[in-house]
Amino acid sequence: MTKIKKPFYRCALALCVGMTFFLSLALFCGCDSGSIPGSLFDISHPYTGVYRCEYVKLGDENLLDQFDYITLELKGDGLYKLSFRQKDGVKGAYRGHYHLDTENNLFTIHEKIFGKHIEKSFRIENGAIDITVLYGDREFAVRFVMS
Numbered sequence: 751m752t753k754i755k756k757p758f759y760r761c762a763l764a765l766c767v768g769m770t771f772f773l774s775l776a777l778f779c780g781c782d783s784g785s786i787p788g789s790l791f792d793i794s795h796p797y798t799g800v801y802r803c804e805y806v807k808l809g810d811e812n813l814l815d816q817f818d819y820i821t822l823e824l825k826g827d828g829l830y831k832l833s834f835r836q837k838d839g840v841k842g843a844y845r846g847h848y849h850l851d852t853e854n855n856l857f858t859i860h861e862k863i864f865g866k867h868i869e870k871s872f873r874i875e876n877g878a879i880d881i882t883v884l885y886g887d888r889e890f891a892v893r894f895v896m897s
Contacts, residue, residue: 797850798826801879801894809888822879822894824848830859850874 803820806813814820820834833843847860851871857879858871872881879894 797852798824800897802897804878804893804895805891807889807891808885820892821897824850 801822
């Protein structure tokens with residue numbers, strides 16, 4: 751039989767005391783578990799990370815072969831970074847704010863351009879972010895998938 755050392759008991763006691771304090775605080779303050787801010791999804795941010803570009807299309811033309819990479823990084827604090835490098839070595843990056851609506855599967859970009867608040871939402875399907883906008887008379891479409 752393995753002998754359990756005293757530090758284990760101290761750690762277990764501290765854990766029990768902490769959990770008891772948290773539960774009693776929630777019960778005696780009249781809170782229910784639904785009113786505690788955030789869900790496991792909100793806390794864990796499973797959607798954050800780097801997404802790679804699967805395609806870039808202008809009309810029927812796929813432009814992805816003109817780039818070494820295009821990535822979209824979503825950070826847990828509501829900031830995104832779009833980075834790219836063209837085959838000729840030209841690099842660029844754009845930063846902005848986003849919001850993810852998991853109930854309606856929408857990725858929304860929030861920007862302030864020339865003092866005007868701009869908000870544009872795009873669909874998320876099967877973990878891919880599809881961005882489509884009209885560019886003149888042709889559709890500009892980009893798809894990002896989790897790396």
